[in-house]
Amino acid sequence: MASAFSFCLRCASVSLRRQKRQKEDRRAFSEASGLAKKTARRLAGELFPLSAVKRAVTFQRKDDDLMKYHSALLPLLLILFLLLLGFSACGKTEPMRVCPDLPPLDGTDTADPLEASPQITPETVTPSPIALPPESTEPSHSTSPSPSTSPARDGFYQTPESTALVKTDSFTANLLQLMPKDKNYMVSPLSLQMALGMLANGAEDETRSQLLSALSIKDLAAFNADAKAKIASYNSYDKLSVRLADSLWINETCAPAAAFLPTFEASMTDCFDADSYRVTSDEAVKRINGWVDEKTEGLIDSILQEGQENFVLALVNALYFKGNWATPFSKAATADGTFTSRDGSEVTLPFMTATRSLKYGSGEGYQLLSLPYAGNRFSMYLLLKDDGVFPADLDSYIDSMSFQRVRCRLPRFQTEFALSANETLKLLGAERIFDPENAQLSGVASGFAGNLFVSDILHKTVIDVDEEGTEAAAVTAVMTMATSARPPMEEPIEFNADVPFFFLIRDDETKTVLFVGEYAFGEKE
Secondary structure (H helix, E strand, O other), X not given: OHHHHHHHHHHHHHHXXXXXXXXXXXXXXXXXXHHHHHHHHHHOOOOOOHHHHHHXXXXXXXXXXXXXXXXXXXXXXXXXXXXXXXXXXXXXXXXOOOXXXXXXXOOOOOOXXXXXXXXXXXXXXXXXXXXXXXXXXXXXXXXXXXXXXOOOEOOEOOOOOOOOOOOHHHHHHHHXXXXXXXXXXXXXXXXXXXXXXXXXXXXXXXXXXXXXXXXXXXXXXXXXXXXXXXHHHHHHOOOOEEEEEXXXXXXXXXXXXXXXXXXXXHHHHHHHOOEEEEEOHHHHHHHHHHHHHHHOOOOOOXXXXXXXXXXXEEEEEEEEEEEEEOOOOOHHHOEEEEEEOOOOOEEEEEEEEEEEEEEEEEEOOEEXXXXXEOOOOOEEEEEEEOOOOOOOOHHHHHHOOEEEEEEEEEEXXXXXXXXXXXXXXXXXXXXXXXXXXXXXXXXXXXXXXXXXXXXXXXXXXXXXXXXXEEEEEEEEEEEEXXXXXXXXXXXXXXXXXXXXXXXXXXXXXXXXXXXXXXXXXXXXX
């Protein structure tokens, strides 16, 4: 509609300017014609032949006709403009926008709108809002019903807030850039996001902003809703075993009066289905490791070691996965083959082999293959990439895949990996959570002196891949301390060797004394 208004205005403007120029030309022509007639009579047509005068008169008549045409056209254009304006006013709810390239009405010469079609540029077009697909690790279908109205099917959770873990592949790519290049490794972006996402609920201001940015979480409330849906979906999925579990721990030895804030604990219970426990330093390592062992079906039996028991609060996430291939590999087809490592060394490994129709994609410098698990909800993706760099736009790689007949050779493998993720998170931009003086975590708990901060982020993973399928687990533990929270110490017993004393060196296993003596006289060095 705006284009029509603009067209009418421009046509009317040009017509007015033409009429003005034609009147001036007509006046000048009349004066010249009169002078020509007088001169012709006087000079007997020597300077202005009669034929020229006739042609001039003919031109004037044609110009008069053209002027009459424009005089008739102008009212019609004005009427059309008023009609369009009236129709627009009847149904329009927004003010009319004037096209930015409307020609000026001050007499400045512009191009005739009838001589060129209007040009549409990106700057003059306002796009309609487009509903973006959920940016989550779950498969999305553009034709599926609204998540808020369609029931869950086959264990797939449906939530309108599933964009919260987005972009998950961005976090994954950023994370993998910081992994070691000289060993096998495996990390769980989901487990890290879940554990640190719990902490973000108690973080404030700059600390929260840094943490959410590092984890590629766009909106914390949406993340919480997504976590709740994902936990419920995974824990009820019956095609294979996939479990998510979370827990909160308070060390009464280091902070006897500490307690999680009601709002924080309610969020952890509601969104993360987290259980709360109170322990002492003496039992902390054993009990937390026991919880980890149970939640990972024994695949990971510990996350803490002796010496890591003096924490104030701990947030722990466990992820367990065990699934059979949709079509298992034949053990009879497994045969030894050569694996060439990154450093060029060659190793003989058992290779599983199968030829079947699988989702496959390829492009410049890469190949991508999908091996589905039973139930077809989960898949293992195998990516061969010439430059060895994990792509930040993995979703686009996956979207371009199609079913093709593929002969797959995959080695059986097992690997374990442990990581203290402090430096990793700092490199991703989350530095403030580790600052003893400036970490803003006051929304987590109360009842202890000093400022709460993260002392360590422990991450551990295990995976086992064979002809039947895959078993894998990951655990993330976020350990916190307070600037003035320390284990209470009993009054020490004094032992001052400032009088003569005996000394000995002994093998405690065999109870053998190696050296013995007495120091009775002080000697200057």
